Amino acid sequence: MSDAQLERVSVLLLEDDASFGAVVEDELGRRGILVARESTVKGALDRIEDGGFDVALLDLELPDGSGLDVLREITEAGLPTEALVLTGHAQVETALQAMRLGAYDYLSKPPRLEELHVQVVKAAEKARLRAENVAMRRQLRRHEPLQGFVTQDAAMKQGLATVERAAGSVLPVLIQGETGTGKELIARALHEQSPRRPFPFVPINCAALPEALIESELFGHERGAFTGAVERKTGLFEVATRGTVFLDEIGELGQLLQARLLRVIETQEFFRVGGTKPVHVDVRVVSATNRDLRAEVEAARFREDLYYRLNGVTIRLPPLRERRGDVPLLARHFLDRAGAGRMLDAGALEVLTRYDWPGNVRELEMVVLRAALLSPETVIRSEDLPLEVRPRVTPRVLRTDLTLEQMEREYVHAVFEKNRGHRGRTAEALGIDPKTLYNKLRAWGDAPPEA
Numbered sequence: 001m002s003d004a005q006l007e008r009v010s011v012l013l014l015e016d017d018a019s020f021g022a023v024v025e026d027e028l029g030r031r032g033i034l035v036a037r038e039s040t041v042k043g044a045l046d047r048i049e050d051g052g053f054d055v056a057l058l059d060l061e062l063p064d065g066s067g068l069d070v071l072r073e074i075t076e077a078g079l080p081t082e083a084l085v086l087t088g089h090a091q092v093e094t095a096l097q098a099m100r101l102g103a104y105d106y107l108s109k110p111p112r113l114e115e116l117h118v119q120v121v122k123a124a125e126k127a128r129l130r131a132e133n134v135a136m137r138r139q140l141r142r143h144e145p146l147q148g149f150v151t152q153d154a155a156m157k158q159g160l161a162t163v164e165r166a167a168g169s170v171l172p173v174l175i176q177g178e179t180g181t182g183k184e185l186i187a188r189a190l191h192e193q194s195p196r197r198p199f200p201f202v203p204i205n206c207a208a209l210p211e212a213l214i215e216s217e218l219f220g221h222e223r224g225a226f227t228g229a230v231e232r233k234t235g236l237f238e239v240a241t242r243g244t245v246f247l248d249e250i251g252e253l254g255q256l257l258q259a260r261l262l263r264v265i266e267t268q269e270f271f272r273v274g275g276t277k278p279v280h281v282d283v284r285v286v287s288a289t290n291r292d293l294r295a296e297v298e299a300a301r302f303r304e305d306l307y308y309r310l311n312g313v314t315i316r317l318p319p320l321r322e323r324r325g326d327v328p329l330l331a332r333h334f335l336d337r338a339g340a341g342r343m344l345d346a347g348a349l350e351v352l353t354r355y356d357w358p359g360n361v362r363e364l365e366m367v368v369l370r371a372a373l374l375s376p377e378t379v380i381r382s383e384d385l386p387l388e389v390r391p392r393v394t395p396r397v398l399r400t401d402l403t404l405e406q407m408e409r410e411y412v413h414a415v416f417e418k419n420r421g422h423r424g425r426t427a428e429a430l431g432i433d434p435k436t437l438y439n440k441l442r443a444w445g446d447a448p449p450e451a
Contacts, residue, residue: 010055
């Protein structure tokens, strides 16, 4: 946390030892942390009900009960407050019980003040993330106009409003958008909100069907129509009767199939391959493409008459790089849906928001789920994200004009900068004791930055 954030950290200290409580209050207060001290469980429970504390620092043995009573209240009330338990050597089992009840960590009494401060800051950071997650979940419910869609983007909302208006119509719908923007979700939403909902929704990926078989797949074939056709096959258009056919990647269809598809849309009938009798169907056609079909028409690769038949209503889905404000919403949505109990810190969210997402929402989902699986901690940080989404760092040129001491000093300051001037986290990153770090800084004549 930055210094500005530290000034806003608030701690409820439950401690009946007045002298020890005063030392802790003074030490944390000197570092910009607000401390409210209580000496009884009843007093702490009254305070905790009012909320607003990032961390509860709880002694276990009090005149009127145990700090575990306060911990249970925090857990049962669903408060974002994180608890740190202060325990004596004879209370290790009780401390472990506190961990099972949801305590962030425990510290032996009397704790080293530097370690206490570092733990309070870490616990406060997690508490802030939990509070942000609760707020984000409320925001998600407000920004999910259609099931499966999470957005606060104006252009995306306009497209979803079009879905609601067009769902009850018989007009064909053309959905345009890059791969991974959610075109099939839109198509399913159109079907689910339409009178055709009780009947089949049949998705067909035009790019995945072999060219030699696509006509048979779409329209079926009669027995003996070609080698291997040992019995009549029902085509996907026939399967979808009274429902919806979703033609994904419609721009991949060849010219001959385009002509047949045009006739089906116009007449709602077709011939099976090898058949002589027309098959009548009642289907709504929803199509999607990641190509610019207007440009395909001008290049004579797509039939103009079919294009106008398909786009009775057009819905454009913007790529994720055009709606970066949705990235934090979507990322937390995917984490919640995965049920992994993980959270993203501010640094990770910033990295995700800045990335351009060529694979759009689908890529974001995979990145978030992979980080949730592989991250060793509950909180996912920027370094837990895959390298491809992190900003590229220009390699530093190794200087050979410095002494070993000067190189050490430069490196220590670089780690300080990365940890935003936090002495405890810097020492942890360097693998040394905070006191050793302090002594080095003093020897170099540098004023120790406030942690």
